[in-house]
Amino acid sequence: MDFEDQLQKAIQRGQERTAARSSAKKQAETSKEEIRNLHNAFRLNVSEHIETCLKQLALHFPGFDYETLYGTKGWGGALSRNDIDRGPDGKAGSFFSRIELTVRPQNEFNVVNITGKATIRDKEIFTWNHFEDILEAKQDSLEQMIDKWILQFAEQFASR
Numbered sequence: 001m002d003f004e005d006q007l008q009k010a011i012q013r014g015q016e017r018t019a020a021r022s023s024a025k026k027q028a029e030t031s032k033e034e035i036r037n038l039h040n041a042f043r044l045n046v047s048e049h050i051e052t053c054l055k056q057l058a059l060h061f062p063g064f065d066y067e068t069l070y071g072t073k074g075w076g077g078a079l080s081r082n083d084i085d086r087g088p089d090g091k092a093g094s095f096f097s098r099i100e101l102t103v104r105p106q107n108e109f110n111v112v113n114i115t116g117k118a119t120i121r122d123k124e125i126f127t128w129n130h131f132e133d134i135l136e137a138k139q140d141s142l143e144q145m146i147d148k149w150i151l152q153f154a155e156q157f158a159s160r
Helices: 003-060 139-158
Strands: 065-069 075-086 092-103 111-120 123-133
Touching: 003 065, 003 075, 003 092, 003 111, 003 139, 092 139, 111 139, 123 139
Parallel strands: none
Antiparallel strands: 065 075, 075 092, 092 111, 111 123
16 A cells, blocks of 8 residues: 555544544534433423422311422422421420422433422421432332322321
């Protein structure tokens, strides 16, 4: 093989590398767009599920106020209420109860992050985070996690 043939093949390999990098860059951008779209879909569906379930819970425990949560900390909802009651020592007092569930904004780790916090009568009962890889996440498993947290709150609230 003479020098001219080698030169042509070297140029061709260089052009193929450039095309491959360009293709990889386009694919990465597409992947970022797909991931953002997937996260938005999960966020919308899961936050709607949170709202539906929390409002259903409020029907069983009158006095709770529903609050829609959105912003930099996430999207979701919360129920809260203040109760005036006599404590174990017989003194009247005010007791705060709240459950808050949110879908956190998309981050660099490409996961769906659901957070939950609950307080019953001024005592924190849980602060949890649940993570699922965006590409592997399933709507049903996210909703089951939310249901589990709300049911746990309902059971513990009813027992106090």
